[in-house]
Amino acid sequence: MNTLPVISLTKLKDLNGSQSGNEEHKRLYNICLEHGFFYLKDHGISADLVQQTIESSRNFFQLPKDIKKAYGQDKQTVYPNTSRGYVPLYGETLHEEVGPDPKELFDLGIQHPPSDKPFTGPTLIPDDTVAPGFAASHYQLQGEIMTKIVPHLLRALAVALNLDPDWFDPYFDDPILIHRTIYYPSESGVAGKHTDNGIFTVLIQEYFPTPSLRVYTKNAWIDAVCLEDAFVINLGDMLQLWTNGLFVSTPHEVIHTLSRSRISIPFFVYPNVNATFEPIGTDKKINPTDIMLKNFTSIWVEKSGAGRAKELK
Ligand SMILES: O=C(O)CCC(=O)C(=O)O
């Protein structure tokens, strides 16, 4: 196996009145057991919107440093403020031994009024006079990801797990989202291996014939080549925990060697801020916000990596 499998969202949505799923749900189940990483096609999100969002991101990152820094984490009001805003080159460490990553990034969330709840509130983001189309394209794309993909994938995962299709719904009626755009300068090299900490990540990578994203599955690193019009989905630690280790959160890294800069746009999906879940087959009570806060402390305060990075030698 040296390419990752492709799943059709249209086929997953086609339950045809049955609660038990179809062939695509069976494939999804096996892929989640074996790889925790796949491509999603037939998602219904327009390639033009994706391209506009990538271009507006690249234009933002090309702005002078001082302008970008006016939207830095230290200017953000959401708690923790490391969940929002601009981060300059070498600002994030996804794996301690690999060291700070050669990339810039900007984190957004779902826009909410100011709130005491963690990870909830507004993002200070440049408007059109500073970064034309940046906020508008990102929020439009975010809206589409959160309506056209996330709820359907949650239903499909429930069906694949032999649960009611709406089993995850009460945990996700006001979900937390970390929506990120990343800029890897040309020939930026290695950004740290890690796992993602949430339920799953919808990752849009800019199309290049030469891959930069690599995935560790079945004891080997393989390239996650770009497939036109398909997004990457990777499962996170929280879903691994929720399924009591059945589904795997998959290690990955970026090695960018191209002589062109690269934009990627991951959407890290988490449950409601006040949710409590019990890993399937246990009566343990897990609070997702505690897990998130720990991960943010590891990345931003201790600089000791993301997700299960410490397990990855
Ligand atoms: O840029 C990519 O392709 C992957 C980024 C990533 O894994 C992350 O930010 O968690």
Ligand SMILES: [Fe+2]
């Ligand atoms: Fe990641």
